[in-house]
Amino acid sequence: MKCKQSRALFEALMKGILSSESSAGLRRHLTACKKCDAEYRYFYLGRQILRKDAEEIEPSPFFYARLRARIAAQESEREQESLLPFWDAVRQFAPVTLIIIAFMLTLTIVSLRGQPPITAVEGLLDARYAMSEEGLIFSDELDRDHVLETVLSRGRNGNE
Numbered sequence: 555m556k557c558k559q560s561r562a563l564f565e566a567l568m569k570g571i572l573s574s575e576s577s578a579g580l581r582r583h584l585t586a587c588k589k590c591d592a593e594y595r596y597f598y599l600g601r602q603i604l605r606k607d608a609e610e611i612e613p614s615p616f617f618y619a620r621l622r623a624r625i626a627a628q629e630s631e632r633e634q635e636s637l638l639p640f641w642d643a644v645r646q647f648a649p650v651t652l653i654i655i656a657f658m659l660t661l662t663i664v665s666l667r668g669q670p671p672i673t674a675v676e677g678l679l680d681a682r683y684a685m686s687e688e689g690l691i692f693s694d695e696l697d698r699d700h701v702l703e704t705v706l707s708r709g710r711n712g713n714e
Contacts (some may be wrong), residue, residue, distance in 0.1 A: 555579050555580065555582070555583040557583075557587060557589065557590050560580055560583045560584065560587070560590050560594075561590065561593065563576060563580050564593075564594055564597045564598075565597075567580055568597075568598065568601055
């Protein structure tokens with residue numbers, strides 16, 4: 555048996571899970587090789603010290619209750635955090651959306667600035683000239699009956 559193989563079997567020998575043939579071969583190697591024998595003794599002593607110092611720690615009676623409370627708190631935090639990405643996304647897009655709306659509003663105002671404003675009378679006059687082209691009688695005075703008649707006639711013509 556080689557030194558590397560014997561070192562790999564130290565723990566198995568201490569646990570007692572090594573086969574009788576392998577155990578006998580390892581013991582023969584340890585008696586023949588002083589270096590491996592010294593390493594095994596250090597390994598054995600280290601394990602004994604660790605076993606002796608490793609006392610079983612009994613948790614306090616409230617340990618499990620506190621542990622359950624912490625786990626429940628973490629679960630509720632996760633549920634709250636699941637909503638936060640949505641709001642984070644909304645907060646990120648809100649300034650961009652406002653900038654786009656302001657830009658479009660500015661473009662609308664600038665484009666309307668060059669055009670003369672349309673008054674209510676001009677709108678009605680345009681409607682009267684359009685009516686005269688459709689065969690209606692044009693009169694200089696605009697009265698309520700004439701407007702209603704025109705609206706009704708347009709409604710009938712549009713439905714036909």
